[in-house]
Amino acid sequence: MIQFSxxxxxxxxxxxxxxxxxxxxxxxxxxxxxxxxxxxxxITLTGSNGQISIExxxxxxxxxxxxxxxxxxxxxxxxxxxxxxxxxLPDVSLDFKEIEQHQVVLTSGKSEITLKGKDVEQYPRxxxxxxxxxxxxxxxxxxxxxxxxxxxxxxxxxRPILTGVHLTLKDHKxxxxxxxxxxxxSQRLLTLDKAATDFDVVIPSRSLREFTSVFTDExxxxxxxxxxxQILFRSEHISFYTRLLEGNYPDTDRLLMNxxxxxxxxxxxSLRHAMExxxxxxxxxxxxxxxLEIAENGITAHVNSPEVGKVNEELxxxxxxxxxxxxxxxxxxxxxxxxxxKSETVRIRFVSPVRPFTLTPGDDQEGFVQLIxxxxxx
Amino acid sequence: MIQFSxxxxxxxxxxxxxxxxxxxxxxxxxxxxxxxxxxxxxITLTGSNGQISIExxxxxxxxxxxxxxxxxxxxxxxxxxxxxxxxxLPDVSLDFKEIEQHQVVLTSGKSEITLKGKDVEQYPRxxxxxxxxxxxxxxxxxxxxxxxxxxxxxxxxxRPILTGVHLTLKDHKxxxxxxxxxxxxSQRLLTLDKAATDFDVVIPSRSLREFTSVFTDExxxxxxxxxxxQILFRSEHISFYTRLLEGNYPDTDRLLMNxxxxxxxxxxxSLRHAMExxxxxxxxxxxxxxxLEIAENGITAHVNSPEVGKVNEELxxxxxxxxxxxxxxxxxxxxxxxxxxKSETVRIRFVSPVRPFTLTPGDDQEGFVQLIxxxxxx
Numbered sequence: 001m002i003q004f005s006x007x008x009x010x011x012x013x014x015x016x017x018x019x020x021x022x023x024x025x026x027x028x029x030x031x032x033x034x035x036x037x038x039x040x041x042x043i044t045l046t047g048s049n050g051q052i053s054i055e056x057x058x059x060x061x062x063x064x065x066x067x068x069x070x071x072x073x074x075x076x077x078x079x080x081x082x083x084x085x086x087x088x089l090p091d092v093s094l095d096f097k098e099i100e101q102h103q104v105v106l107t108s109g110k111s112e113i114t115l116k117g118k119d120v121e122q123y124p125r126x127x128x129x130x131x132x133x134x135x136x137x138x139x140x141x142x143x144x145x146x147x148x149x150x151x152x153x154x155x156x157x158x159r160p161i162l163t164g165v166h167l168t169l170k171d172h173k174x175x176x177x178x179x180x181x182x183x184x185x186s187q188r189l190l191t192l193d194k195a196a197t198d199f200d201v202v203i204p205s206r207s208l209r210e211f212t213s214v215f216t217d218e219x220x221x222x223x224x225x226x227x228x229x230q231i232l233f234r235s236e237h238i239s240f241y242t243r244l245l246e247g248n249y250p251d252t253d254r255l256l257m258n259x260x261x262x263x264x265x266x267x268x269x270s271l272r273h274a275m276e277x278x279x280x281x282x283x284x285x286x287x288x289x290x291x292l293e294i295a296e297n298g299i300t301a302h303v304n305s306p307e308v309g310k311v312n313e314e315l316x317x318x319x320x321x322x323x324x325x326x327x328x329x330x331x332x333x334x335x336x337x338x339x340x341x342k343s344e345t346v347r348i349r350f351v352s353p354v355r356p357f358t359l360t361p362g363d364d365q366e367g368f369v370q371l372i373x374x375x376x377x378x
Numbered sequence: 379m380i381q382f383s384x385x386x387x388x389x390x391x392x393x394x395x396x397x398x399x400x401x402x403x404x405x406x407x408x409x410x411x412x413x414x415x416x417x418x419x420x421i422t423l424t425g426s427n428g429q430i431s432i433e434x435x436x437x438x439x440x441x442x443x444x445x446x447x448x449x450x451x452x453x454x455x456x457x458x459x460x461x462x463x464x465x466x467l468p469d470v471s472l473d474f475k476e477i478e479q480h481q482v483v484l485t486s487g488k489s490e491i492t493l494k495g496k497d498v499e500q501y502p503r504x505x506x507x508x509x510x511x512x513x514x515x516x517x518x519x520x521x522x523x524x525x526x527x528x529x530x531x532x533x534x535x536x537r538p539i540l541t542g543v544h545l546t547l548k549d550h551k552x553x554x555x556x557x558x559x560x561x562x563x564s565q566r567l568l569t570l571d572k573a574a575t576d577f578d579v580v581i582p583s584r585s586l587r588e589f590t591s592v593f594t595d596e597x598x599x600x601x602x603x604x605x606x607x608q609i610l611f612r613s614e615h616i617s618f619y620t621r622l623l624e625g626n627y628p629d630t631d632r633l634l635m636n637x638x639x640x641x642x643x644x645x646x647x648s649l650r651h652a653m654e655x656x657x658x659x660x661x662x663x664x665x666x667x668x669x670l671e672i673a674e675n676g677i678t679a680h681v682n683s684p685e686v687g688k689v690n691e692e693l694x695x696x697x698x699x700x701x702x703x704x705x706x707x708x709x710x711x712x713x714x715x716x717x718x719x720k721s722e723t724v725r726i727r728f729v730s731p732v733r734p735f736t737l738t739p740g741d742d743q744e745g746f747v748q749l750i751x752x753x754x755x756x
Contacts, residue, residue: 081658081686088655090648103687110692111655116685270468277466277489280459307494308459309481314488 001098002038002073006058007066008086008094008108014045014056015083017214017238021047021054022079030122033076034083037120040072046126047079048241052207053126054214055239066093073098074120085113126241129232134223135169135196139215139235142222145177146208148188148340148368153205154181164202164245166252172196178252179205182373184333185252185356186340189367199226202249207242214240255356255371260349262294262322265362266315268346272338274301274313275331282331284308289328289375294350296324318345318362327353328377334359337370379476380416380451384436385444386464386472386486392423392434393461395592395616399432400425400457408500411454412461415498418450424504425457426619430585431504432592433617444471451476452498463491504619507610512601513547513574517593517613520600523555524586526566526718526746531583532559542580544627550574556630557583560751562711563630563734564718567745577604580627585620592618633734633749638727640672640700643740644693646724650716652679652691653709660709662686667706667753672728674702696723696740705731706755712737715748 015034024032026049035046042059060067075098086094091109098104102117146165154162165179172195178187211233215222225232233240278290278301285305292315293300299320301313327350337359338346345362359370393412402410404427413424420437438445453476464472469487476482480495524543532540543557550573556565589611593600603610611618656668656679663683670693671678677698679691705728715737716724723740737748 084658085655088651088658090651110694111652112690113655113659113687114689115687273466273468274489277463277491280462280466281491309491309493311492312490316488 001071002036002075002104003071003095003097004038004043004067004069005093005095006043006068007064008089008092010058010062010065011094012083012087014058015079015086018045018047018054018056019079019083020210020214021049021052023049024080026050028124030076030118030124032079033118033123034079035074035076035120035123037074038069038072040069043067043069046123048124048126051204051243052210053239053241055126055241057237059237071098075102075104076118076120076123077104077115082115085115089113127227127230129225129227129230129241131223131225131232131234133197134225134234135199136194136221136223139219139222140217141190143212143215143217144342145188145190146212149177149179149186150205150208151179151336151340152181152184152186152370153179156181161202161245161247161249163206164204164249165208166200166202166249168200169196169198172198178249180250180252183330184337184373185255185371186337187252187256187369187371201226201231202245202247203231203242204245211240211242214238256358256369257351257355260322260351260358262325262350263320263347264294264299264317265319265345265347266317268338268341268344268362270316271346272335274315275335275338278303278311278313279331279335281305281308281311287328287375287377288330288332289377290331290334291326291328291377294320294325294327319347322350325350325353327357327374329357329372329374333372337372340370341368379449380414380453380482381449381473381475382416382421382445382447383471383473384421384446385442386467386470388436388440388443389472390461390465392436393457393464396423396425396432396434397457397461398425398588398592399427399430399618401427402458404428406502408454408496408502410457411496411501412457413452413454413498413501415452416447416450418447421445421447424501426502426504429582429621430588431617431619433504433619435615437615449476453480453482454496454498454501455482455493460493463493467491505605505608507603507605507608507619509601509603509610509612511575512603512612513577514572514599514601517597517600518595519568520611521590521593521595522720523566523568524590527555527557527564528583528586529557529714529718530559530562530564530748531557534559539580539623539625539627541584542582542623542627543586544578544580544630546578547574547576550576556627558628558630558749561708562715562751563633563749564715565630565634565747565749579604579609580623580625581609581620582623589618589620592616634736634747635729635733638700638729638736640703640728641698641725642672642677642695643697643723643725644695646716646719646722646740648694649724650713652693653713653716656681656689656691657709657713659683659686659689665706665753665755666708666710667755668709668712669704669706669755672698672703672705697725700728703728703731705735705752707735707750707752711750715750718748719746 037044045056089108095107175190219235223234281303299315304310343361350357415422423434467486473485553568597613601612659681677693682688721739728735
């Protein structure tokens with residue numbers, strides 16, 4: 001039966017990272033528990049909601065853990081409740097001791113708390129992913145790819161495949177991440193330094209956002225392993241599994257055009273703030289759109305709500321070229337697109353009032369392009 | 379028609395303070411607006427939810443306001459929406475200009491936003507409170523009296539009078555604030571430096587909490603004016619009105635006893651944290667109580683939930699005297715009582731397992747006493 005002592009704050013940190021995979025309202029009750037597996041030289045915490053699973057290992061060799069394992073074993077404990085209890089204990093360290101009938105006695109300072117656990121045999125087996133031949137990426141790069149694309153995925157389950165981000169590797173070098181909800185699209189291209197095995201997967205965007213929270217910036221690189229139905233992101237101590245979405249991802253390449261009629265470069269932040277003001281009013285209008293008027297003497301944005309009021313914005317541009325154009329769109333899409341851009345300026349290219357327009361970083365950094373579909377108005 | 383320009387961030391600050399009185403879901407639609415009254419030498423913002431009303435004055439003489447009034451008048455604007463718009467504007471300053479049909483044009487930088495307002499005649503007249511003969515208190519003292527008592531008021535409308543804090547002044551000097559929800563009571567006594575007119579009022583505890591948010595610590599003193607149905611708290615630029623509760627407040631003095639059988643002094647924070655742990659488990663029990671055992675060899679706290687687990691805490695004491703005693707109570711009441719105490723230690727005095735126990739500051743600072751009723755268990 002389990003017995004160990006550990007530094008309480010490091011334990012809380014590991015528990016909280018693992019908890020990100022655990023939903024307290026899971027339809028499968030056992031998934032609201034956290035699995036604690038104590039081995040001779042480490043402790044592994046496991047949480048899962050059936051979609052994503054996280055395994056977090058605390059090795060005896062981690063000096064900050066102050067981990068002293070006297071006896072091994074495994075047990076399940078109600079995750080939220082257990083973490084609240086651990087967080088409330090008074091002392092720097094904590095003794096964890098399993099007693100009869102899957103009970104656990106926690107001792108810290110002059111507190112002694114006994115909790116009822118569950119038999120570990122009730123916990124589902126997580127699907128296995130073979131850990132050969134990983135794709136290795138910098139954590140920072142992977143997180144930046146996610147923040148550039150995941151927001152553009154659909155949040156509606158009517159076309160489940162669009163709730164994911166499409167990741168592909170072709171010719172062992174050409175990496176592409178793309179997401180679209182059919183109103184806007186965001187795509188990041190990348191050429192890998194080292195050749196790797198080609199893949200073509202669609203990962204739920206929600207899983208990718210959780211990945212971003214779990215893999216902190218101290219973790220330098222991530223190993224990625226693929227199986228037909230799952231993907232595993234692994235660092236030294238954390239394994240993050242997510243199921244893949246099934247189905248064919250639509251061909252998004254055909255949406256991108258090389259020709260355009262009108263082009264302007266804006267300051268990213270100023271344009272975003274102007275659109276946020278426009279959105280406050282457009283929100284109250286029937287079609288929720290802002291109208292952009294590109295003319296000889298400048299670019300202006302307009303919203304007119306008969307109920308609430310109107311906005312007129314003169315937009316400053318860094319550059320401007322091409323023909324005059326008037327185009328209407330939902331400012332929310334432009335706001336979110338601008339949030340995903342890290343460059344100080346943004347280049348926007350228009351084809352016509354009824355064709356999607358593209359956004360690229362103003363510094364002409366390559367590989368990142370976004371697309372927004374206009375709304376036809378009369 | 380109104381025309382003025384103002385420093386935007388100072389305006390936002392004043393709007394947000396006024397908004398605390400405004401509920402966007404008020405049954406009386408006009409109360410979701412903010413009233414803007416522009417006089418030759420100041421602007422007064424008014425918000426009200428029918429229970430509390432706030433008037434916030436920005437004088438031309440306030441140098442930080444950069445206030446330039448060109449034309450006076452009054453108008454109503456949808457409070458939340460207006461504040462969101464003002465907050466989103468680009469420039470340091472803002473021009474506000476009323477045009478035909480109660481419309482307002484806001485100009486800031488290259489943004490121009492037109493909003494529809496309402497005729498000020500629709501706004502209800504706030505009841506007047508005669509401003510003679512104020513009671514003057516330090517803001518800090520008044521806020522500390524509120525934080526020591528308001529939490530103990532009832533949140534249930536079954537006995538409306540108990541949702542208030544009972545404030546009285548007797549013999550021109552003896553101030554008392556008391557609140558109880560019939561399970562616990564908190565009372566602060568005070569002797570005023572200067573004699574004032576006696577009063578006996580019950581103020582909704584919710585209003586007092588709002589007062590605490592509106593009157594920041596920079597405001598040194600508050601003038602308090604009484605009318606039969608309202609009370610007015612006033613500083614140089616803010617007037618805060620709240621209605622009073624009607625009815626007779628119960629006599630709480632008879633609950634306080636001078637005799638006790640058992641007495642202990644604890645460290646306030648340690649006892650609070652022990653009770654927070656106990657509460658995590660007691661929460662899962664049927665009667666939700668913690669049992670305190672005071673014996674020759676020490677004081678211990680126990681909770682036992684057949685479903686979840688149990689807690690045993692050894693409580694350290696600074697002092698301990700009197701007979702052994704076992705008493706059960708809801709730890710939430712003790713946690714909240716300890717939160718209201720600013721002293722490092724707390725003195726708790728018990729009469730019997732079925733009689734309320736009292737808490738006083740351990741430093742024997744006078745005038746603050748709390749009382750908690752135990753729960754009978756078998």
